[in-house]
Amino acid sequence: MAGHSKFKNIMHRKGAQDKKRSAMFSKLSREITVAAKMGLPDPDMNPRLRLAVNAAKAQSMPKDNIQRAIDKASQAGGEDYVEIRYEGYGPGGVALIVEALTDNRNRTATNVRTAFSKNGGNLGSEGSVSHGFERRGLIEYKAEVGDEEKVLEAAIEAGADDVESSEDGHTIWTAADALHGVASALEAALGAADNVKLAWKPVLSVDVDEATAGTLMKLIDTLDDDDDVQTVWGNYEISDEVMEKLG
Incomplete structure (x- = not known):
């Protein structure tokens, strides 16, 4: 289900049914393999790999699966993934950034283009919407x-920039190049985080009504279901009342 907090309204995810969980593990494995291939296969020596492994652990991905994904980076004849970012507008003028890892551009x-066109959106060129986001x-x-x-005290001590706390949890923002250091300091103070990653944070958000929200969620779900798509970010805000109606 889509969440109601500010962050969960930025990055929409479906529930963790068995099929979804398997797809999620596949995407986490892909990110681990790419991270390991881009640097050393040791999380302690490779910040991106450490973030990928931490994200996998937060989703209870088995250790054997994580190690296989790391080992896959050094195997001959494996897939050669490239990172691609797509940008466009969804229903209601909502700006969307789609991050993908693919072996077939x-x-x-x-x-991605079909998902946008069939669900009230328009795929734009790179840079068409990212100017309205901050890389954090x-x-x-x-x-x-x-x-x-x-949490605020720990975040300040760790060098974080901002903290948003609610009954749903705590969201901590840092400079992009400080993420690894801040996350490590917070892990020592608070334990392992549930989510650590580079994000696209919107400068301004768009309020979405019930009619638009239904189509928007369908678009995001379609993108999210694609094996090549890693993350979908948007600048939308949906009220609790609308989210409840959408179920």
């Missing part, structure tokens, strides 16, 4: 890790 481009580091903790004051 044509296939992915066709699938994102760290998330569940509410149970501590109250707002405890």
Whole structure:
């Protein structure tokens, strides 16, 4: 289900049914393999790999799966993935950034373009919407890790830029190049985070009504279901009341 918090309204995810969980593990494995191939296959020596492994652990991905994904980076004849970013507008003028890892650019481009066109959107050129976002580091903790004051104190000590706390949990923002260091410091103070990654944070958000929200969620779900798509970011805000109606 789509969440109601500010961050969960930025990055929409479906529930963790078995099929979805398998697809999620596949995407996490792909990111781990790419990260390991781009640097050393040791998370302690490779910041991007460490973030990828931490993200996998936060989703309870088995250790064997994580290690296989790392080992795959050094195997001969494996897939050669490239990173691609797509940008466009969804229903209601919502700006969307789609991050993908693919071994077939044509296939992915066709699938993304089709998803936009069939769900009230328009795919634009690179840079067409990213100017309305900031590249930031994102760290998330569940509410149970501590109250707002405890998390704020730890975040300040770790060098974070901003903290958003609610009954859903704590969202901590950092400079993009400081993410690894801040995440490591917070892990020492609060334990492992539930989510650590580079994010696209919108400068301004668009309020979405019920009619638009339904089509928008269908577009995001379609993109999210594509094996090549890693993450979908948007500048939309949907109220709790609308989210409840959408179910």
